[in-house]
Amino acid sequence: MNALLVWSATAVALLVALAGLASTLARRRIGLLHLAGAAVLEVLLVVQAVVAAVALADGQRPPETATFVGYLAGVVLLPVAGVLWSRTEPSRWAGTVLAVASLVTAVMVWRLVQLWEAPGA
Numbered sequence: 001m002n003a004l005l006v007w008s009a010t011a012v013a014l015l016v017a018l019a020g021l022a023s024t025l026a027r028r029r030i031g032l033l034h035l036a037g038a039a040v041l042e043v044l045l046v047v048q049a050v051v052a053a054v055a056l057a058d059g060q061r062p063p064e065t066a067t068f069v070g071y072l073a074g075v076v077l078l079p080v081a082g083v084l085w086s087r088t089e090p091s092r093w094a095g096t097v098l099a100v101a102s103l104v105t106a107v108m109v110w111r112l113v114q115l116w117e118a119p120g121a
Contacts, residue, residue: 006112017106
């Protein structure tokens with residue numbers, strides 16, 4: 001796991017979550033800023049997934065490899081699901097949907113770090 005990518009993904013996820021909450025409080029739907037933030041987050045997560053896949057192919061294995069791979073796939077799909085759901089939400093709660101997806105993404109990124117660095121195996 002690349003520390004720079006982990007911290008960058010966390011920071012972007014938190015910024016997207018704040019933007020989503022701000023749009024909810026302003027009683028507005030999400031806009032281009034939200035989508036751009038989610039796109040940056042997705043790029044960081046895909047790069048992290050590629051780095052992790054290369055490390056796995058190189059023989060590095062976390063103790064719970066199946067769990068790690070499941071989290072890795074889930075964390076890449078979560079921002080996309082959040083954006084798609086928030087774009088179909090006709091009310092002001094679209095920002096909250098995106099904020100929750102972003103916060104869960106940040107938590108999952110750190111769970112990936114825990115799984116990768118776990119002792120054992």
